[in-house]
Amino acid sequence: SAVWKKELRNDSISNWKHFWGLGGRMNNEIKKMGIKSAPFFLVTDSAGTPLYRGVSLDAASAAIDKKLTKKKP
Numbered sequence: 001s002a003v004w005k006k007e008l009r010n011d012s013i014s015n016w017k018h019f020w021g022l023g024g025r026m027n028n029e030i031k032k033m034g035i036k037s038a039p040f041f042l043v044t045d046s047a048g049t050p051l052y053r054g055v056s057l058d059a060a061s062a063a064i065d066k067k068l069t070k071k072k073p
Contacts, residue, residue, distance in 0.1 A: 045067060
């Protein structure tokens with residue numbers, strides 16, 4: 001908990017949501033989200049539409065890159 005809080009304080013991005021699930025996989029909110037292991041990445045767009053959910057940092061990064069480079073009509 002202390003390390004996580006320290007990292008949040010030092011994070012340069014302050015407007016994104018963070019969640020600490022006390023109790024890990026046994027936390028009811030974590031169970032509702034279907035998270036079975038850590039780390040777990042959930043990428044959404046600005047409307048909250050899920051773009052990626054899973055354990056691969058590479059796949060999460062690719063989802064972000066794809067969204068950021070997608071050309072608008």
